[in-house]
Amino acid sequence: MNDSIVNQEAVTLDDCIQHAKVVLDEQIAHIKSKRYDFAPQFKEMTIQLYLVGVMWQFYEKHDFTEIAREKAFSTLCSMMIKDGIKPKRAQKQVDFLKKISKLEDGDDALAIAIGRESQPGDESLAEIFDHYVDEIGVSGSLWRHYDLGKKIILFGGLLTGFAGVWFVTIFLPESSDIFILAFGLLTAFLFVASVSLIGLLIYRIKFKKRKHPEIPPAA
Known part of the structure; x- marks a missing residue:
C-alpha cells in the first residue's frame, strides 16, 4: 500500500x-x-x-x-x-x-x-x-554596464597596482618593500575609486533620470 x-x-x-x-x-x-x-x-x-x-x-x-x-x-x-x-x-x-x-x-x-x-x-x-519593461533596475542594459564595470575595476585595479609597483621599483630602487607595496595598493585604490565614481555618474545620467521622466506643466 x-x-x-x-x-x-x-x-x-x-x-x-x-x-x-x-x-x-x-x-x-x-x-x-x-x-x-x-x-x-x-x-x-x-x-x-x-x-x-x-x-x-x-x-x-x-x-x-x-x-x-x-x-x-x-x-x-x-x-x-x-x-x-x-x-x-x-x-x-x-x-x-x-x-x-x-x-x-x-x-x-x-x-x-x-x-x-x-x-x-x-x-x-x-x-x-x-x-x-520600464523598470530600469532590472534592465539588461544596466546589467551589462554593471558587469562591464566589475571587469574594468578588477583587471584595471590589478594592472594599475602592478604598474605602481613597477614604477617605484624602477625609478626608486632604494624604497622599502612596505613602501613599494603601499604605493601599489594606493594606485590601485585610486583607479578603483575613480572608475566607481564615473560609473555612478553614468548611472545617474543614463539610467536614473530615465526612471523619473519630467512631467510637463499643466496648461
Missing part, C-alpha cells in the same frame, strides 16, 4: 513537471517576438516564480489544495535537479524564491499569482514582463 502511494506521488510529480515544461515552452514562444531586454538573473527568477504558480494550479486541480503551494516549490526544486542543477544549488535557489514570493502585504508575488491563474493559449508570462 505504501509503495503504491509513493509510486503515485512520483507519477504526479513527473506529470506536474511535464505540464510545467509544456506551459513554459508555449509561453516562451509568445515572448520571443517581444524582444524583452531584462537582466538574466531577473528573467530567470521571474520564470521560476511563474512556474511555481503554474505548478500550484496543477496541484490544486489534483486535490492537493491545502499543500499545493508548498508542493509547487518542492516540485520546482525536483525539476531543476532533473535539468542538471546540483541539489544544493537548486534548494538554495528555491529557498530564495520562497523568501521573495510574498509581498509586504502578504499577497503572492505577481509572477506566482499570474502563473496560478494562467490558462492554455494565453500570454500570461508576457503580461508579467510587461509590468517591468
Whole structure:
C-alpha cells in the first residue's frame, strides 16, 4: 500500500513537471517576438516564480489544495535537479524564491499569482514582463554596464597596482618593500575609486533620470 502511494506521488510529480515544461515552452514562444531586454538573473527568477504558480494550479486541480503551494516549490526544486542543477544549488535557489514570493502585504508575488491563474493559449508570462519593461533596475542594459564595470575595476585595479609597483621599483630602487607595496595598493585604490565614481555618474545620467521622466506643466 505504501509503495503504491509513493509510486503515485512520483507519477504526479513527473506529470506536474511535464505540464510545467509544456506551459513554459508555449509561453516562451509568445515572448520571443517581444524582444524583452531584462537582466538574466531577473528573467530567470521571474520564470521560476511563474512556474511555481503554474505548478500550484496543477496541484490544486489534483486535490492537493491545502499543500499545493508548498508542493509547487518542492516540485520546482525536483525539476531543476532533473535539468542538471546540483541539489544544493537548486534548494538554495528555491529557498530564495520562497523568501521573495510574498509581498509586504502578504499577497503572492505577481509572477506566482499570474502563473496560478494562467490558462492554455494565453500570454500570461508576457503580461508579467510587461509590468517591468520600464523598470530600469532590472534592465539588461544596466546589467551589462554593471558587469562591464566589475571587469574594468578588477583587471584595471590589478594592472594599475602592478604598474605602481613597477614604477617605484624602477625609478626608486632604494624604497622599502612596505613602501613599494603601499604605493601599489594606493594606485590601485585610486583607479578603483575613480572608475566607481564615473560609473555612478553614468548611472545617474543614463539610467536614473530615465526612471523619473519630467512631467510637463499643466496648461
